[in-house]
């Protein structure tokens with residue numbers, strides 16, 4: 001290996017992001033509850049649109065995603081010219097870091113925030129700055145106190161992954177107002193659709209010129225495998241992000257399926273209602289077994305075990321029962337397991353297995 005060949009500073013500080021496991025060797029009848037996917041899959045309309053796209057596979061896809069942006073704008077009451085689409089919201093996060101943060105700059109995120117924020121910061125040569133939360137809830141005062149003249153981006157997932165908690169509209173507004181003038185607030189709304197009546201931060205984007213919202217088709221729309229996300233922001237920021245976006249960053253099949261998915265509002269409504277019902281049932285069942293969780297606003301529950309040893313043992317027990325959940329030690333929560341809210345049968349299986357685990361411990 002040549003000692004002269006070195007990556008850019010910061011790159012080797014990135015710990016590899018590991019996605020949720022999807023199978024366990026030697027265990028059958030598994031259910032994957034480790035990546036916050038929609039247990040009902042994608043809507044039929046999205047699948048049909050995907051199939052139709054097969055006939056045009058030899059064509060390059062749309063480079064401006066005009067039809068998809070128009071659909072997103074129409075359904076959400078937004079301005080299509082201020083929407084940018086990416087290969088998952090991960091790509092929008094990366095664009096923001098590349099375009100606005102570099103060597104000597106700081107990127108602020110919260111203690112149990114999504115790992116792609118520090119990865120994006122390091123990849124851009126900037127310094128990630130992690131801010132303490134208050135009992136697994138973002139602390140606006142602490143975030144504002146951490147901002148300096150070098151802060152270029154502040155990332156906040158609302159609801160947050162993996163805690164499931166969120167802050168209210170007035171706190172979001174206070175955060176946006178209090179930022180230094182050179183900083184952009186990025187409200188990551190990957191789980192926004194699970195919160196009845198929440199706009200994901202869209203109204204704050206409309207009201208200010210320093211706020212960007214990111215959204216995804218990977219969660220409630222059930223299209224994680226296709227990689228589609230989007231961002232909404234002031235025109236001057238979206239225009240900058242488009243300069244670094246590859247012209248064909250989304251496949252034609254992904255564009256077609258996402259457009260159909262966003263228009264299928266009945267499906268989204270049904271998934272939201274099911275999630276709300278099953279989430280409440282699961283959280284209560286776990287609490288009765290002595291496994292508390294914070295009130296989740298997303299499609300997962302962060303189950304708190306006594307300590308890391310118990311969390312590891314519970315994770316292994318569930319795995320042997322075919323239930324794949326997520327350890328979140330890399331998010332600073334070693335005593336917790338993040339469990340995606342599956343369909344009713346999966347939730348019952350989880351509760352049953354945790355009861356057996358707790359019983360075996362006595």
Ligand code: PMP
Pocket residue numbers: 087088089090091114157160161188190215216217218224227228229
């Ligand atoms: N933000 C948050 C908070 C997430 O949990 C995720 C997915 N794990 C993403 C963004 C990225 O989602 P995607 O790239 O699939 O759109």
